[in-house]
Every structure is written in C-alpha cells, then in structure tokens.
Amino acid sequence: TTATAAATSTASAAADAAKSEDKVDLKMVGELVGFLSHDNWQVRQQAATMLSGLTVRHEQRVQLLQVGARLYRELVTLISDIYPSVARLALASLVNLMQEDEVCAALLRTDIVHRCMNGLREKDFPFKDLYVNVLVNLTRSEKGAMLVLQEGDSVQGLYVLRLMQYFVARPAELPHHDWVAIKNKHGGAGDADPMASIAYVLTNLTQREAGRTLMTDPSRKTLRAMVEHLDVLVSPVGAKIFAHADVRRVGVLQAVRNCAFTPGTQGEILSDDLSFFVPHVLLPLAAPGKYRDDELEEMLPAVRRAVEDSAKVREPNESIRRILVETIILLLKNKPSRLVLRDEMHIYPIMREYHMWERAAERTEIDDLIEEDLIPFLILDEGTEMEELEASKNDTSKSKSKSKSSGDDNKSNESKSDSQQQQQQQQQPKPKPSQKKPVDDGPMVIPTAESLSEASDPNFSRAELIHNKHEDDEEAMVDLNPLDDIDD
Numbered sequence: 001t002t003a004t005a006a007a008t009s010t011a012s013a014a015a016d017a018a019k020s021e022d023k024v025d026l027k028m029v030g031e032l033v034g035f036l037s038h039d040n041w042q043v044r045q046q047a048a049t050m051l052s053g054l055t056v057r058h059e060q061r062v063q064l065l066q067v068g069a070r071l072y073r074e075l076v077t078l079i080s081d082i083y084p085s086v087a088r089l090a091l092a093s094l095v096n097l098m099q100e101d102e103v104c105a106a107l108l109r110t111d112i113v114h115r116c117m118n119g120l121r122e123k124d125f126p127f128k129d130l131y132v133n134v135l136v137n138l139t140r141s142e143k144g145a146m147l148v149l150q151e152g153d154s155v156q157g158l159y160v161l162r163l164m165q166y167f168v169a170r171p172a173e174l175p176h177h178d179w180v181a182i183k184n185k186h187g188g189a190g191d192a193d194p195m196a197s198i199a200y201v202l203t204n205l206t207q208r209e210a211g212r213t214l215m216t217d218p219s220r221k222t223l224r225a226m227v228e229h230l231d232v233l234v235s236p237v238g239a240k241i242f243a244h245a246d247v248r249r250v251g252v253l254q255a256v257r258n259c260a261f262t263p264g265t266q267g268e269i270l271s272d273d274l275s276f277f278v279p280h281v282l283l284p285l286a287a288p289g290k291y292r293d294d295e296l297e298e299m300l301p302a303v304r305r306a307v308e309d310s311a312k313v314r315e316p317n318e319s320i321r322r323i324l325v326e327t328i329i330l331l332l333k334n335k336p337s338r339l340v341l342r343d344e345m346h347i348y349p350i351m352r353e354y355h356m357w358e359r360a361a362e363r364t365e366i367d368d369l370i371e372e373d374l375i376p377f378l379i380l381d382e383g384t385e386m387e388e389l390e391a392s393k394n395d396t397s398k399s400k401s402k403s404k405s406s407g408d409d410n411k412s413n414e415s416k417s418d419s420q421q422q423q424q425q426q427q428q429p430k431p432k433p434s435q436k437k438p439v440d441d442g443p444m445v446i447p448t449a450e451s452l453s454e455a456s457d458p459n460f461s462r463a464e465l466i467h468n469k470h471e472d473d474e475e476a477m478v479d480l481n482p483l484d485d486i487d488d
Helices: 002-019 026-037 041-053 058-064 069-078 084-097 101-107 112-121 128-138 142-149 158-168 179-185 198-205 209-215 222-233 245-259 263-269 277-285 293-298 301-307 318-333 335-344 348-360 364-379 384-405 413-426 449-454 474-478
Strands: none
Touching: 026 041, 026 069, 041 069, 041 084, 058 084, 069 084, 069 101, 084 101, 084 128, 101 128, 112 128, 112 142, 112 158, 128 142, 128 198, 142 158, 142 198, 142 209, 158 198, 158 209, 158 222, 198 209, 198 245, 209 222, 209 245, 209 263, 222 245, 222 277, 245 263, 245 318, 263 318, 263 335, 277 301, 277 318, 277 348, 301 348, 318 335, 318 364, 335 364, 348 364, 364 384
16 A cells, blocks of 8 residues: 555656656656556556656657666566556557667667567457557667567577468457457557558568568568468458558558569569569559550550550559559569560550659659659660660769768758668668669668658658657557556
C-alpha cells in the first residue's frame, strides 16, 4: 500500500510536468523509472502511463535522453509484461522515443529485437502492430537490419521467415483475429490489419545485400510468397481481407524494387515464367493505345489482351507507378535483363504509350524520369551508344552523390531525411551501381505514407519514424485512455 501511494504521488507529479511546457524534473522521472519494475502490475501501469505522456513532445523527449540507458532498459523489459495494457504503454513510449536517433542506437544494444519477435509469437497479445512498428524503426539503420536478418548467425533468416509467415497470413488465420474488439478491451484503438507494416520492414531489410539475397533465394521461396500475396491484394476481395492492402502492396513492391538494385538478384524477378514481372510490374502500366500490328504480334499474350481491352486502365496510384518505373530502369541497367525486356518481351511500345499518358497529364517529374532514364535503354543499340549512355549515368550519379553529402544538417524533419540519405549512401554495398539520381543511388528506405511521392530517391529515409498512432496529432500519438484509480 505504501509503495502504491508513493507511485501514485510520483506519477501525478510527473503528469503535471508532462502537461506543462516547463522543464522535465529528471529526478522525478528517475523515481518513476524505478516503479517500472514494481511487483504490483498496477504500479507498473501507472508509471508507464505517465512516462508515455512525457514522450509525446520533442522538447520533453530530448530531456528524457539524459536519463539514459536505465530508462530504455526498463521499457524494453516491460514490452514483455504479462499484462497487455502495461506492455502496450511501454511499446508506445519506445515508438515515440525512437524518433530521436540516439534512442534507436541505444536500443540496438539491448535484446529488443528478440523480445519483439517473441511478442509477435504470443497468441494472447493484442497489440502486435506496435511490435511491428518498433521493428520498422529499428531496421532503418544498418545495425538494426543486421539484427533482424540475423547476419552471421547459424539461424540467419529465421526472423525474416517468421515475419513473412505473419505478413501473408490472412487475419482470420492469426490467433485472436478480432483485433479491434480485443484491443479496445485492453484500452487501445483497434487495428484490423496489425501485420501490414511488416511490408515496411521488408523494404528496410532489402537495403542490405544480405536482405536482397535472402529475399531472392529460390530455396526459401520468399519472393514467390510475396508474389502470391500481391495476387491476393490486387484481387477483388483483397481490400476486404486486408484493411491496409495499399500499404502492403507499396511495401512489397518497394522491397522488390530494392532487389532489382543488384544484378545478382534480378534473376528471380525475371524468372522463367515471368509470374511476377508481367502481372505486377508491366500490366499496371499497360492500357489501350496506338500500337502497330507488328507491335501487337510481338507482345506477350497477357500484355496483348490487356492493351486490347477497352476497359483496361492504368494503375491509379502515382507512387506505385513510380516504383514500377524505377524497378524497370534498374533491370534495364543490367545487360542480360535488358535484353530480355527489350528483345524478348518487347516492352518498348508499352512504355512509349505510358510515357505519353504521363506527359499528357503534365506529371513532369515522372515524365522526365521515363524520358531520360528508361527510354534510352530501349531505343539505343548495344555497343558504343549504350556504353556512352552508361558512362554518362555514372558521372551524373557521382556528382549527385557528392552534392548530397555537402547538404545542411539541421534537426528539422526534412533535414533528418537528408542526413539519413548520406548515412545510407555510405552503407551501400561495393561496387555501387550508378545511374542518374533518383533511380540508382542505392536501395530505398521506406518513407512515411505522406512522403511516398518523395520515394524517387532510393536513399530516401523516413522524414519521421513511425509514431504510435496519428503522426499529425501529438496527443493521439500515445493514444491512452484514462486509467482508473489504482486499487489498494
């Protein structure tokens, strides 16, 4: 009872500090952190509630950094709490704190990845989307991606296999699939598709060569699983099965686009049956147009049926179209895949008509991308002209990279993105393919949904990390319901 009263008093004082603009009382916070490991779960919950309130505003998060490793260690331990409402509060705090780069770096020195993966396996835990959000933020860094990939371990790739299993499973096939009702029961907003953000994890993992190799390893059939999942997402019932079908589709396509970055992993994308490339890369850009008879005769049957269907429309999502264009450009850069696309699949007429369609809509950025980086690979002869083209792309890419490295480094969200780009550039595998920005400076890091149009830069990093809930509403970020008074 005495401990409960002390926790309540300390938590109340911390709450007052959180609601004001005053400097955070770090001594008070230190006492609050001590209660995170209290034997009474209600004391832990009260302390975690008040700490979550201190993670909402940037000014207070910066001050919390002074508390240091003890705070992170206690919160990481608490995400495995047997009471879901307590674990949720710890996860909410960590997701918010991870907006600060120093926190992400410190968390990678804990066992947070192992705890998150174990949490995803727990049948009775209803807030699995928060575990996924933590993994998304961690895998933005090289070390975080290495830990999730388990590079160098005897079980390398096991975590990725599990993530893929969770990702492609339909909600009804997962334990406690009535996520909304169960989460509301434990005091949180419902999410009908809690595994959707695993798509972001896959994108971030394919920043690394080990991730791209793992995803395209024929024996693991990971790419095949993603292709089959895309088939479901674009089907008439896809949006009904998965509440965030667009998020899933964008993430998977970005991961595949990253795999196209490395010539050694392009073979699976252009597999013998072309089951991925044709339906998911080429057909979304195809539509009726002005095709000659000889062009129609050379097209693949599925493509010809599409362009002869008067009801066929192009992919309406501009962000997805851009990802598809970038994927094609990366494939065209490599001579073996270029010969397949140009001389066997005859994609030029499709891209020509698509280019005219984008130009007619005055979408200048993607118009320029197609004209400067895609079409030349389809119309120039192999030999001197192609060598000169590739040399010019190399020179352009190097100059872009150099100018990017000399940019400003302030702490705004936009400049955070720039500095993340520089960091990712330094981490890319060697030798690094080169072509004019924005296509080929390196694999893509997943951006926020609001910034998908900026994903033209393969090194683009999230302007903000994933927040707990609503990125435009700081108060909603922690998404806490008022707690009842602690029982004696």
